Structure formats: C-alpha cells, structure tokens
Amino acid sequence: xxxxxxxxxxxxxxxxxxxxxxxxxxxxxxxxxxxxxxxxxxxxxxxxxxxxxxxxxxxxxxxxxxxxxxxxxxxxxxxxxxxxxxxxxxxxxxxxxxxxxxxxxxxxxxxxxxxxxxxxxxxxxxxxxxxxxxxxxxxxxxxxxxxxxxxxxxxxxxxxxxxxxxxxxxxxxxxxxxxxxxxxxxxxxxxxxxxxxxxxxxxxxxxxxxxxxxxxxxxxxxxxxxxxxxxxxxxxxxxxxxxxxxxxxxxxxxxxxxxxxxxxxxxxxxxxxxxxxxxxxxxxxxxxxxxxxxxxxxxxxxxxxxxxxxxxxxxx
Amino acid sequence: xxxxxxxxxxxxxxxxxxxxxxxxxxxxxxxxxxxxxxxxxxxxxxxxxxxxxxxxxxxxxxxxxxxxxxxxxxxxxxxxxxxxxxxxxxxxxxxxxxxxxxxxxxxxxxxxxxxxxxxxxxxxxxxxxxxxxxxxxxxxxxxxxxxxxxxxxxxxxxxxxxxxxxxxxxxxxxxxxxxxxxxxxxxxxxxxxxxxxxxxxxxxxxxxxxxxxxxxxxxxxxxxxxxxxxxxxxxxxxxxxxxxxxxxxxxxxxxxxxxxxxxxxxxxxxxxxxxxxxxxxx
Numbered sequence: 355x356x357x358x359x360x361x362x363x364x365x366x367x368x369x370x371x372x373x374x375x376x377x378x379x380x381x382x383x384x385x386x387x388x389x390x391x392x393x394x395x396x397x398x399x400x401x402x403x404x405x406x407x408x409x410x411x412x413x414x415x416x417x418x419x420x421x422x423x424x425x426x427x428x429x430x431x432x433x434x435x436x437x438x439x440x441x442x443x444x445x446x447x448x449x450x451x452x453x454x455x456x457x458x459x460x461x462x463x464x465x466x467x468x469x470x471x472x473x474x475x476x477x478x479x480x481x482x483x484x485x486x487x488x489x490x491x492x493x494x495x496x497x498x499x500x501x502x503x504x505x506x507x508x509x510x511x512x513x514x515x516x517x518x519x520x521x522x523x524x525x526x527x528x529x530x531x532x533x534x535x536x537x538x539x540x541x542x543x544x545x546x547x548x549x550x551x552x553x554x555x556x557x558x559x560x561x562x563x564x565x566x567x568x569x570x571x572x573x574x575x576x577x578x579x580x581x582x583x584x585x586x587x588x589x590x591x592x593x594x595x596x597x598x599x600x601x602x603x604x605x606x607x608x609x610x611x612x613x614x615x616x617x618x619x620x621x622x623x624x625x626x627x628x629x630x631x632x633x634x635x636x637x638x639x640x641x642x643x644x645x646x647x648x649x650x651x652x653x654x655x656x657x658x659x660x661x662x663x664x665x666x667x668x669x670x
Numbered sequence: 671x672x673x674x675x676x677x678x679x680x681x682x683x684x685x686x687x688x689x690x691x692x693x694x695x696x697x698x699x700x701x702x703x704x705x706x707x708x709x710x711x712x713x714x715x716x717x718x719x720x721x722x723x724x725x726x727x728x729x730x731x732x733x734x735x736x737x738x739x740x741x742x743x744x745x746x747x748x749x750x751x752x753x754x755x756x757x758x759x760x761x762x763x764x765x766x767x768x769x770x771x772x773x774x775x776x777x778x779x780x781x782x783x784x785x786x787x788x789x790x791x792x793x794x795x796x797x798x799x800x801x802x803x804x805x806x807x808x809x810x811x812x813x814x815x816x817x818x819x820x821x822x823x824x825x826x827x828x829x830x831x832x833x834x835x836x837x838x839x840x841x842x843x844x845x846x847x848x849x850x851x852x853x854x855x856x857x858x859x860x861x862x863x864x865x866x867x868x869x870x871x872x873x874x875x876x877x878x879x880x881x882x883x884x885x886x887x888x889x890x891x892x893x894x895x896x897x898x899x900x901x902x903x904x905x906x907x908x909x910x911x912x913x914x915x916x917x918x919x920x921x922x923x924x925x926x927x928x929x930x931x932x933x934x935x936x937x938x939x940x941x942x943x944x945x946x947x948x949x950x951x952x
Contacts, residue, residue: 385778386778386780388776388855389776389777389778389781392769392776392859393769393772393773393784395765395769395825396769396830397769399765399822399825400787400788400825402806402822403806403821404791404794404799404827405787406802406806407799407800407802407803408790408794408799410799410805411798411799411802414801414802467692468693468696471689471692471693472693474686476690476693477690479693481697482693482694482697484934484935485697485700485701486696486697486700487934488700488701489700489703489704491880491884491927491931491934492884492923492927492930493883493884493886493901493923493927494884494886495886495902496707496902496905496919496923496927497703499919499923500707500920500923501703504703509719509721511706511723511725514722514723543700546700547700548877555869555870558869559839559869575685589838589839590835593831593832593835597828600792604795606795626795629795633801639801642798643798646794646795646797646798647798649795649798650793650795650798653793654790657793
C-alpha cells in the first residue's frame, strides 16, 4: 500500500522530466520490470502479428489499393462513404445481428442446460460430455459437407426422414427464407459443447459447502440454483457471453462453406463473408479493410456496453 | 413429515430420470451426422447414393481407407498437422499463462491499458488482418515454413483472457504467503498458480490444439507446396479434385477427427480435476 502511494507520488513529480528519463525510471521500478518481463514475448508477437496489421488495415481503409497492383492512392474517407451507400453492407449487418440475436441466447441457454445436467452425478455423464463436445472438435469444412449432404432433398438422409414423418422438405440451403435458420442450427449444434465445457469448469469450481449450507437452510433445487449457482457462476457466464457475441459477429467458416458468396438472395451474407468476398474474391483490399474497421468498431462498442451493463467487477 | 420426505425423494428420482432422457435425446441428435460420416466411410460409392438413403451400409468395405493413402499424401499431411498444432499448443500455453499471470497478479502502471489491448486483439476478425499478416510473414522470409506457420500463433489473446479469469479465481492468500516467504514471482507462477490451474490449462490446451488442427485458411495462405499442407488444407485440395467421392472424403474426415477425439478423451479427466480447486476457494 505504502509502496503504491510512493510510486504515484514519484510519478506525478516526474511529469516534467524528459520522456527517456521517465521511461528509465519506470523500468527501474521492480514491479514494472517484472510485469514487462512476463508480458514481453506475448507483447512482441501480438505487436507484430496483430497490432501492426491493425494499423495497416486502418491505413489501407483510407487508400485505394487492389492486391498485387503497385498503384496506391490516398482517398480519405471514400471507402467509408461508399460503405454507407452500399446496400449489401447494410444487409450483411442486418443478417449478422439476426444471427447473433438467435444463436447467442439459444446457444447459451442450451449449453447452460447441458452443463447443469452434466454437473449432476448421473450415470454415463462422461460419455454424454464427450458426445456433446464432438461437433466442437470437427473441422467446419468437413462438418458443412456432411450437413449439406444430409439436408439435400434428393439424396439426404435427414431430408428423407423428414419426408417420412410428413415435414415438407425443400432445399433449405437454397431457399432465402430457410438458408439462415439452417446455418444457425448448424452453428448452435457445432458450438454448444464449447460453451458447455467452460460453464462446466465454472460449475465444478463452486464449493460443495455452499450447497450443503443451502440444503441445511431448507432451500429447494430451484432456490439453490438461483442463490448459489447463478451468482457464483457469474464470472464464467459473462466470459462465455462476451466470447459468444464477439465470435457471432465474426461468423464466417460455416456460413461460407454451407452457403458460399452470400447464399440465396444474399440472405446469409454476414459482415465477414462480405469482407472476404470483397477482399479475396474481388481483391478490393482497401474497401474490405474499411468494412473490417467498421465491424471492429461495432464489436468494440458492443463489448464495452456488455461490460458496463453487467458491471463486470473483475475489470479493475 | 414422513410423506413429504418420501415425495421429495420421488421428485428427485423423477428429476434425474427426466434429465437423463433429455440428455440421451440431445446426444442422439448431436451424434447423427458423425454416425453418418463414419458409416458412409465404409460404404462403396454406389451405396452412398442409393435411394431411399440408409444410415447402415448394405455392403461393408475398407476400400475408402486403403484408397485414400494412394490418392493423396495423407501421412505427410498428418505429420505436418501434428508438428503445427502440437508446437502452437505447447508454446502458446506457456506464453499465454505468463502474460495472464502478469495481468492477474502483478501490479504495475499501464497494466490495464495493456490488457485492454489484449481485448482489442480478441475483437478483430482474422479475416480483416490476414493480408497485412501475410505481407509481414513474407517480408520475414518465413513463407512455406513451420516457423511462418507457428510464430504468429505463439500467443493468443483468447488464451490470455481465459487464463486471467481463472487465475483471478485463485485466492490471493496462497501466493501472498509464498511472497512473504521470499519466493520470486516466477516461482509463484510455476509452483503455486500453474499447479492449481490444471483444469483451465487442459481446457485451453484442447482448444488450442483443436483450433490449429482444424485450421484451414491460415495454412492455406502460408504454405505453398503440397508437402507443407496440413490435413484440412490437404483434404480440401482433395475435395476439389474428387468432388463427388463422398466415401473417400468421409474416410479422410474420420481419420482427421480421430486424433482430436483421442486427445479430448485424455484431457477430459483434467476437467473433472477442477474439483481440486474447490477446496481452496473461500
């Protein structure tokens, strides 16, 4: 405590000193040196392979440059102006929001249900846990091929079974109304085990003592869930929620493999599939970078709002 | 009094049975595509397209599994996948935990700003930055090499964030006691925090291994020759050439999935060990 106050005092005194002296002082401060030593390898790698590319993306978004071309022109905010007038950008944003609003709550609820059930001492829970995690460990490229085959109305097994029980079959992935729900279903199927494992690890770190105390007080199962499980699981499910929202806004693989190039009538075009289409298929790197920067700003603001709304106490 | 206890027990058994049935139905639904994948890998091509479609093969054959080794260099892809995913997992687990320790346990000016930068790194889709990243790797002369594949992945914002959350849950009394005894920070990191984080580390190891084992876009960008491709990139190549041979594709898919499944089964017992942490949390 004392140490901290002294450090703060010396920092405010040294405001007027030249930067080099201030940096040297900070580095001679043992906790700073220790902290930077622990962080050094990660900071270098993140700096070179994440932050430098971010800066480059920002610069690119202010230029006009096609990949492979030697001609680079500065165009100011032209890419951003073009974006505002681009209906496909707005459509992609709408689809991404729609996808997030369905996949995140449904996925989180299902994974919480699975985690809670598997936290009970049930027969065969190790087997169940392994089965639920199986889609997570499969490659999206392969998973998408399997699902496309299963849902194919002419040869697919699932489509055939639907027909047998009287559910009208259609080519879901080629129908503008059903392509997105089909992609959502596969996404939830693929990721539910991922969230479940994190929630389960959180559930298992809740001390048994609390449950026993609650039982002694006569709390029933629902009451124990509300008063013990939910509050103590809070840091874990906040983590899962934030990660889910971020990854939903960045959804790409399954959408691109199941319904390439935006799907029927662009109904499954998400922000990142549109970025990929502009940047890789059309090689318009600078416009793609601009959309990327906009997506980044949206995700950043959303995360800050979530942290604020949920009063994420661990942050400071 | 007696009846209420009895009805409570009966209610509890009903609860467990209902839960079990719910879990079993969900498991069957989740498993179906994999069952189809594995069974199809044992079907001859004529069987795959038979109508009405059937889950069970009419004729069992190992043809797909023998053919696939001749059609593409599966062994080479396999070794590449092991080297790439294995190295990234080990190196990243070490560097992530070092950084997470600094964010969770060391106090120094600028720490929270640096942590915010890690969160920013987490929010940026890879698809946005991969052209600049590619240019950087190219300028270092690391294209088509394991170093070029591994070094950019040697630390991971998700891993740092996740481990920091777990480390924050470990009571400070433990490392404060060690600090009073004169232990160095590295000693506390390696002998106090890491041993208590087994479940978190095992979980993250599975995530890292899985993500890199299945990764397709990154190896496709960085590697140029067939000998450097990993399994998904190699199989994708194969799918391009043999678009309709589902039996072969499913045999390759099954072989690619098998090591991950085995790795997961081994790591599973560490998830359960998180109960060990329970006794320490106050």
